[in-house]
Amino acid sequence: PDIVLIAHGFLPDQALCQADIAIVSQTMQINAVSPVLWAEAFAVKLEEAGNGKLAVIGSVAGDRGRKSNYVYGSAKALVASYLEGLQHRFAGTDVKVVLIKPGPTATPMTTQIDGMNLADVSVVAKEIVYGIHKGKNQVYTPRKWQFIMAIIKYLPRFIFNKLDI
Numbered sequence: 001p002d003i004v005l006i007a008h009g010f011l012p013d014q015a016l017c018q019a020d021i022a023i024v025s026q027t028m029q030i031n032a033v034s035p036v037l038w039a040e041a042f043a044v045k046l047e048e049a050g051n052g053k054l055a056v057i058g059s060v061a062g063d064r065g066r067k068s069n070y071v072y073g074s075a076k077a078l079v080a081s082y083l084e085g086l087q088h089r090f091a092g093t094d095v096k097v098v099l100i101k102p103g104p105t106a107t108p109m110t111t112q113i114d115g116m117n118l119a120d121v122s123v124v125a126k127e128i129v130y131g132i133h134k135g136k137n138q139v140y141t142p143r144k145w146q147f148i149m150a151i152i153k154y155l156p157r158f159i160f161n162k163l164d165i
Helices: 012-019 019-048 071-088 123-134 145-154
Strands: 003-006 051-057 093-101 138-141
Touching: 003 019, 003 123, 012 019, 012 071, 019 051, 019 071, 019 093, 019 123, 051 071, 051 145, 071 093, 093 123, 093 145, 123 145
Parallel strands: 003 051, 051 093, 093 138
Antiparallel strands: none
16 A cells, blocks of 8 residues: 555543443554554555555544543554654655644544534545645644644643643
8 A cells, every 4th residue: 555544533431431441441442452553554564565654543632641531542642652653663764654633523423522613524634635645744633733732731730730621
């Protein structure tokens, strides 16, 4: 393959995760283990070919553990860390690894989210295609999430812990 896009996941309710460890296990299998295994399988093929692009949809949720979705977020953080390692593995080669970090987007996965301004899927899709085409290491989409998450990520813990996010 020339381009591989791994795009699957499931957004559990955090309260249900806290009440049922089976949902935690399912969340980790679907959102962390499965994308990593698929990525590794395709990474071998791209390495053999000597070129290609491997893109995986993660999430802005993986940038910092937050009480509102730490099970989902930690799964996406695992994917981000794994892909950083793949990027290092393929540095200086013609194999490009792209981590895509969408913010909340209007998809079937987010139908249960009320009161949040969800990103338009066509805007997100265009930015994903552009990022893959350019072989970027990381694509925040919509782009505003790069700045939002930089603030959240680098807030001192004593301030962060006072936030209800």
